[in-house]
Amino acid sequence: MLQASILVVSRTPDYLNRLLNSLDQAYGGPAESIEVIASWNGSEADEQRIRCARLPFQILQRDPYHFAGNMNNLARRAQGSILIFANDDLIADPNSIDAAIERLQHRPDVGIVGARLRNSLGQLAHAGIHFTSYGSPYHQLGGFADAEHAANGRERLVPAVTGAFFAMRRDDFLAIGMDEFFKVCGEDVMLNLQARKQLHKQVLFCPAMGGVHDAESTRRHTDGQGANADDMQRMRQGWLTMIQQAEPASLMVELHSAQDEAEDLRNRCRALMEEKQELIDKVAETARQTKQHLEHSLLEQENKRLRAQLQQLRNQLANPLPTAPTRR
Template sequence: MIKASVIVITYNGRHHLDACFRSLEKQSVEAHETILIDNGSQDGSADFVRRNFPRVRVIESKTNLGFAGGNNLAAKEASGEVLVFLNDDTEVSPNWLERVLSPFDSDPRIAIVGCKMIDFFHRDVEVRVLCDLFGSAINDGIPRTPASHGYADVFYVPGFALAIRTAVFREVGGFDDSYFMFAEDIDLDWRVLLAGHRMVAVRDAVVYHKFGGSVPGAQIVAAEARPFRTALWKREMGERNLITTVLKNYHAWNLAWVLPSYFGIYLLELLFFLARQRPDVVRAYGRALIANLRGLRRTLRVRRGIQAMRRVPDRTIIRQTRMGSVKLLQARKTGFRIEISS
């Protein structure tokens, strides 16, 4: 079987680590190596893993490099043929790694493999990620379905449990360090698809995720209408990175209609929060836009490299997205009750 480097990233997540690594110890196949990347934690995470899981290789960063930078650092040190990125707030089923690696052996065109995602706290709830053509995504909770063999092509594999061929990761430039966190996974997925590779989700590779465990603000949209809660800083960083992702990855012809559509929804959001007397949210959206204007020169430089490696047209990728805006879908599902903490 293909050699895998399992990379677990943490930042002050010591309380998650025991369960995560114990589930990795119970795997039906052994990873080539398991790496903890400690993103400048101050809670003793690195020492805890060294003491309790001596076979795990620990890499410590003196500062918090974010999800993107931390995983890039670990990827440079990894020696496996496949990099398996895993959040610290996850547990995996005993055959998870075996199932995740199987597609890589079956089809050399497959570059990224995702999992069957289950809510850690409500294990009868399966989570499907809905992603639109703007790169916006929501975690949609549905009744859990029985695991079945096989896999299906997808547009988006979330970064909390993502396996990628090491050669492809390096080919497309890894995660974009400038993102820090949020949307760095969709950006990576998008570039891999543009380069002509396949991306699939395995139906019987089960990962249990504490949505919002590592980073407050992540939430599953439930079947029943209830408020959607997130944080102001997350919305600002998320919007900033989504704009950058769209600018980098679409062909110029499609940017001519995608950008106006994106900012049309953006304007609706601003009007919504103004009506809710939330000028702080409006200012956060404004800062996200200003950050993109300031970073436009770099974005255009990176964009040229991405477009140069393009092997497939945008329409091939767009067909795999959800039509319409998932932000509007989320608003409807929550009864337009969106609560953003300052």
């Protein structure tokens, strides 16, 4: 059996070619020990534009697009003992796949390994998924920190990770699979919840597994792929069910994740307050310098005016006007 299989669903050759090129550096092992398999949803003409890189690549199916269904079918046909799931609009960082494989080989308690992702502007895109008090998922520190924030470099257990780039043992994935009832999104979140509830395994956020990913770069150009209320309700119910049936270790992950984020946000707020005070001090210093400059300028102007008047008086004293003759 191969060491790993990389699974991707695609309809865009430019994205797929970019991903395939990045995978050459993401996996340091021999090419014959891994495979890249795809479900192609694009046209025949676009398929001819696909360019294979170092790692063996094969299109195994050309079914209509359905992310969960496509991935489930690919997983059943995969030859690797470890499955790496990657969006086609991902650019994988060097050694990312090596890091994911290493974690799964040495952490039997972990069922899913997820990546740290940034967008093309270098801002944080994903560092684990948390849940609100009513079960809605959201990206940890999303919009509150950049990709280099210290919290994003901390490897830790999290409630869930994104489906854009993650890894599982093949046997674990086949035991639960992706829920094909989701219409648009949410099957990745539900997969995390099922791994915790049914497999009794944890989800690991691994910063060493990373990449560039602009969220929904493909989906926003596809009809019918907007937000879906039914999908959101299904995710909320899945989280509530998991919480009600979870073992203490899984509940502790929720607690520790909430505490970690609270501390991270507290530190971020402190840093923002310090930045605010520095800005206030700079503005005050600029105002002081501006006032000083204006006062100096006004004083210079007044001195010039007084010197001009004084010179005028001196000129008058040095050159008195002639007096008119006295009449007798």
